[in-house]
Amino acid sequence: MGKQKVFKLNEYRKKERTVSGLEPLDNGDRGARFPPPLNKVKAFLKEQKWLLLALLLTVLIYLLPTPRGLTVQGKYALGLWAFVIVCFLTEAVPLPMTAMLIGCYQVFTGIASFREAPRTFMDDAVIFIMGVLMMGAMLMKYNIHNRVALFMLKLCGARIERVILGIVAFCAISAGFITEHAAVMIMLPIGVGIVSLSGGYKKVPNLAKLIMLAIAYGVMIGSVSAPSGGARNALMLGLLSSLGINIGYGQWMLMVMPFTLIMIPIVSYWLLNLFSPEITDLSGTVQAIREEMEADGPMTNQARMALAIFLAVVVGWIFASQRFGVGNIAMVGILLAAVLRLIDWSYLQQKTQWGVVLLYAGAISMGKMLIATGAASWLAGQFLHLAAVAEVTEGVSLLAVTATVTALVTNTMADGPTVAVLGPIFLKVAELSRTSPLVIGVATSLASAFSYLLVIATPANAIVYGPGFLRAQDFLKAGGVLFLISLVLTVAFLGSFWWRVLGVW
Incomplete structure (x- = not known):
């Protein structure tokens, strides 16, 4: 009779560990020695590491002593500022939910009451973004974006390099004269249409990113090229005028337009190399647009009315935005379209990205909070103090510091408030350091457009x-x-170089 092992010790041990809630222990697998609850905790910490980092920074700032020159509420505002920056960079929390946290934080820390905090979420820029998204949905409903896209592709050609250069150039040049809001509004439906007819985002993700960023960065580099390009420019003109420095429309363009012209090919080249598109020839897209338009037939009367409303809104942005605001003008256009039965609420409700509206509302609220608590001015003062310690007090070195500070701040709050907060400080510093206030002022306005880094930095x-x-x-x-x-x-x-050639300093 052969030997038979009646009791298998290894199997018994495995069974015992399973019954007790522990993982079976494998001598060759050291990573399995932790019980399931600890593994889950470990996995949670790994998954939520960026959120935990954001919370840690906030708590650390909250517990630190309040620096001289900063109020307690200003310190709390800086804690939220740090939290939001980490979340916006890493998407540790969905971005619209991060925006909601901004209001809750202000109430619980006493920065604003539960009645005041919701009011900070409302601004003309928020209404504008909502109106733009609705207007884009209306244009796409009647395929107007395809007609404009076909016209643009005929001008640029079907090669992707020329198309991207054309998008950046159009957005940059037009943003100086019809405001960046209008330029984005015109180009966004075209970009979405090109992506859709090229196979959609899942098939051409790089092409989609390439076109969207070409639109955003195109208006960014062009909105500073003329005084009419944005509120920041008009605000700086007013600040300079209060110092007795009057600068004309043409002089502003002469000082800043070379920047826009140089950046157009740079932006195009960089984006094309960073997001190598899956399609290099859009001939198929052009043909698809033609076939779709032929199937739709000629423009209907409804499509013509939708186009007329859009053009009227653009004209309103150009000539009446200073009086009525870009948001109100956009919403008048949407209301008119609804009255004429071109769109209905159910359609707008489905096609409007409400999370984006909430996201920018939160950004506006945070910007107002940084200004109201004095945190923004304190940050600017600390940067300037560090510059003084480094003996950066005049000339080009001072220009470099003020431009860098402005560019960093503008990525966490809108460009208009950035110039409103930093402009007076920097112009005063320029006066005291015997540096041209004109140069520092224009550079501050220019750097406030460098909103390349965060989603919330600009409406574009x-x-x-x-x-x-x-x-x-x-x-x-x-x-x-x-x-x-x-x-x-x-x-x-x-x-x-350039401003010295012009003799402005």
């Missing part, structure tokens, strides 16, 4: 984020290099 970023083609990290990935190039170009070319 928030709008192109809406279709869902981009992640928050894409802005940091693509914008980091352009951010540095723009600063170097401002300081090394404009400040050190």
Whole structure:
């Protein structure tokens, strides 16, 4: 009779560990020695590491002593500022939910009451973004974007390099005269249409990112080229005028337009190399647009009315935005379209990216909070103090510091408030240091457009984020290099060469 092992010790041990809730222990697998609850905790910590980092920074700032010159509420505001930056860079929390946290934080820390905090979420810029998204949905409903896209592709050709250069150039040049809001509004439906007819985001993700960022960065580099390009420019003109420095429309363009013209090919080249498109020839897209338009037949009367409303809104933005605001003008257009039965509420409800609206509302609220608590002014003062310690007190070095500070701040709050907060400080510093206030002022306004890094930095970023083609990290990935190039170009070319040639300092 052969030997038979009646009791198998290894199997018994495995069974015992299973009954007790522990993983079977394998001598060759040291990673399995932790019980399931500990594994789950470990996995949670790994998954939520960025959220935990954001919370840690906030708690640390909250517990630190309040620095001299900063109020307690200002310190709490800086804690939220740090939390939001980490979340927007890493998407540790869905971006619209991060925006909701901004209001809750203000109430619980006593920065604002539960009645005041919701009011900070409302601004003309928020209404504008909502109106733009609705207007884009209306244009796409009647395939107007396809007609404009076909016209643009006929001008640029079907090669992707020429198309991207054409998008960046159109957005940049038009943004100086019809405001960046209108330029984004015109180009966004075209970009979405090209992506859709090229196979959709899942088939051409790089092409989708490439086109969306070309639109956003195109209007960014062009909105500073003329005083009419944005509120920041008009605000700086007013600040300079209060010092007795009057600068004309043409002089402003002469000082800043070279920056825009140089950046157009740089932005195009960088984005094309960073997001290598899956399709290099859009001939198939052109043919698809033609076939779709032939199937639809000629423009209907409803499509013509929709186009007329859109053009009227653009004209209103150009000539009446200073009086009525871009948001109100956009909403009048949407209301008119609804009255004429061109769109209905159920359609707008489905096609509007409400998360984007909430996201930018939160950004506006945070910007107002940083200003109201004095945190923004304190941050600017600390940067300038560090510059003074480093003996950076005048000339090109002062220009470099003020431009860098402005560019960093503008990525966490809108460009208009950035100039409103930093402009008076920097102009005063320029006066005291015997540096041209004109140069420092124009450079501050220019650097406030370098909103390359965060979704919340400018309405253009928030709008192109809406279709869902981009992640928050894409802005940091693509914008980091352009951010540095723009600063170097401002300081090394404009400040050190071009403005001296013009004799402005």
